[in-house]
Amino acid sequence: MKIVVVGSGLAGLLTAVEASEQHEVTLVTKGALADSNTAWAQGGVAVVGPQPDTVVAHVSDTRRAGAGLSDPAAAMALAADGPTAIDALLELGVTFDREGGVLCRALEAAHSYPRVLRAGGDATGAEIVRALVVAALGRRIEIREHTHAIDVVREGDEDAPGHDAHAFSDLSDLSDDDALPGAADASGPPAVVGLLVCTPQGDVEHLDADAVVLATGGAGQLYRATTNPLVATADGVAIALRAGAEVADLEMVQFHPTVLAGEHPFLVSEAVRGEGAVLIDDAGRRFMVDVHPAAELAPRDVVARAIAEQEARQGSPVRLDATRLGAAAVAQRFPTIVAACAERGLDITTEPVPVTPAAHYWMGGVRTDLAGRTSVPGLWAVGEVACTGVHGANRLASNSLLEAAVFARRVAAALGEEPRAAAPSDGAWSLPAAVELDDAPGAADWDRGQLQELLWEHAGLTRDGEGLARAASVLAGFATPSLLPDAMLGLSARDIEDANMLLAARALVAAAAARTGSLGAHTRRDAAADAPGEKRHQVLLAPSRRSAGLGSSLV
Template sequence: MNVVVVGSGIAGLTAALHAHEAGHAVTVVTKGALGDGCTGFAQGGVAGIYGPADSAAQHAADTIDAGAGLSDAAAVDVLVQDAAERIAELIARGVAFDRSPDGELLLGREAAHSHARIVHAGGDATGAAIAHALVAATRRAPITVVEAAFLADLVIEDGIARGIRVLVDGALSDLGADAVILATGGAGHLYAHTTNPVGTTGDGIAAALRAGAAVADLEFMQFHPTVLAEGSAFLISEAVRGEGATLIDVDGRRFVFDTHPDGELAPRDVVSRAIARQAAAQGSPVRLDATMLGAPVLAHRFPTIDRVTRERGFDWAMHAIPVTPAAHYLMGGVVTDLDGRTSIPGLFAVGEVARTGVHGANRLASNSLLEGAVFGARAATAVGMPWKPSPAPLPADTRSATIAGTAGARPHRDGSPFSRPALQRLMWDDVGLLRTDEGLKRALDAVIRWRSTAPAPATVAEREDANLLLLAGATASAALARTESVGAHYREPVASPLLETV
């Protein structure tokens, strides 16, 4: 079969390599250079190596607990049962995970994990190590790679995915396929503050929406609690808190315990909201205190963070550093079954672009790289199998993404014209960490107005903007439909000015 994989992070390249090894002709199409995207920036690790007191069942329980009970149990079971095999595969492909002097894999613990079960590479450079190894493996294989190619749309014929339409050097062309695997990542650049690299504009989800694929849970955007609050966004890994760093207010008090008994190791949505509220209350960013770990440990365990913070003028071995939350990971996306199949025959989705059901309302730390590896491999295997019916109906507590007008909301600010920064600020203020019914309606009305006056997109930047606008409307609609607060989706009864000072 002729398989086209769109995206070149851990999910896409795992799928491409497995599809090639299964005998398929594979083409990888990527927006930038091979290996660009979020994978290479991942500082955390890969969960799934269990010590004597730990188990896959406990990992599954932690995942479901972090997901606020909305995770799909069957998908979680697949994730944890396949974990060891996928980690072993990464090692075989050349990923040098950190080991003790006697050669044993070093296991770390991060927030909401009950045990140390996470492997890292280069301390805080796991994603970079994985990306390097998978890119090298892809280059060695007879896999066609098309770089600097923007996914404009899916090619659908008689309800079946038959390929993709790409924009290369300003010209549109169609690339035919027997199967298309979307691995285009999330949509972090919907928001004013994000850990995602430039170009993470939800292109795959938007293309799937336009093609009529089922999409769900877009209201669940995870905000990472700790991004350096000065200068351009730079993530401070959850593993730093896993090693013992604390979050403190202006008086040096560990304030997160006011919200959750696990303090800094509570689920990310809890910690992020606690930080936002405390920063608003004190009128300045909260601080992450890692001084108790000492300079040698920080430099050895977190070499990338150590280097960047020092380049920014912070000596985090001596002083606590300012941090703020930022949009990090989208739990929703294109709905799939356990093998990556979407509601459109011939179309698969893996990685952050997909809604596998693993993450529920809130992703457990270090499950994302694992998810990409596990479901990338499964989708590649399913490519050669007869097509099964579309994914089973979603549980009653999920919401499909729809876009509709609202009534009774105040106009957005001054009716300002569209710009990407204006959209990102709108989403941060009204569809961010703390949401209200009025704010969501205001955001949706602004997006509808902007979309109604937007010209037909032509350039890559214009198409990215169109994708962001489509997803902004779908996200606000999904958030309006889910009236209860759960996981990363938190609704307040009245408008909150808290994020204005973050």
């Protein structure tokens, strides 16, 4: 089979490496082979350790952090398959830190036991990417760097068509009775048969494929402040939406609590707090002890909101104090963070440093089953771009790299099977409701800064109905960059990314407006204190760009 993998983080690289044992694999990545969110990951990989830790304990921690929305079967797959996935990484040359020959395991927020493996102290992602790049280069994999995926090609598509402009409207008045006529007929959506890409020279090329695997990572660039690299522009979610695939839980965006405040944000790993660092206000007082029993080791959504509230009270960033750990210990354990602080004129080994929340991880994504199948036959998704439901409403620290490894191996193992769509979601996932998907009349040009500021203000750490309605209206007034075939000669990588970011932003805002209660990372200022968010997954289904009546539905 011909397999095209899009993305070169842990999920994409491992899928390509393992799939290449049985299939003809092409790996497409829009940057250099080593450019991804994975390479920026510091903390580590959470995996069940020796007793008293257990698979059940890891599942329990995952579901508790996920605010009750984590899919039980997905959480079990993650925890149970974790040790085997780590063995696979070790065999591929990943070097995790050891003491006395035994793998080091750290404690991080909301984990019951020390189970987080690390590499290079705080350079885990970089080490994983290093090893997997070597592995990929040593196998029969065609690697296409600096090549942008535009769209999947499906049976019946003519001449690899481009895109129509889409815009989500407000979903607040929708109900399960608002079914979308013709959204999916009995035969289901057409199967994927290829991928349309933009080469480094600006040419448009059609790659034949029996399966396309989206491993495109996250969407941090939708926000003003993020821990993500510039390549995180929601490409996979937008491609899936245009193909008619289901996406889920897009309102669930995790904001990492501790990012160096200033013009150049830099993530300060959860592991620093796991080692004993504390958060202090402008008077030097620990404020998290008044917020949660676990204090600084509370789930990320809790800590991020508490920091934002404290910043609002005092009018300045809070500070992370790691001095109690000892300068030598901090320098040895967290060399990457120490160096990043030094570049910004800070010394985390001897002084508290200013930190603030920033967009970090998208729990939502393309809805898949536990083998990575989407609702479109031949289209697969894995890693941050996918939504198996495993993270629920808030991801447990260091579960992201494990998810990428576990589900990459599941995808690679299933690719040889007859192409089919993921089974329909069960009762934990809601039913369809229709919504329009058009640019507003007179839509105008815009720039990324406008979009990023808009989402930060109205779809960030906290949201409300009025702000989300405002965001939806403004986004509808942004003109979608044309990616139609007759515009291809003038197509740029920036146009592709901007079209993807705008569509994903509209979807995110629509999902956030539809979930009127607070749950996990989705906090509504206008939700009643005694009305928790409904613990059901929300699925968006956008009929494909080839449909006669373009629309979307909240499932």
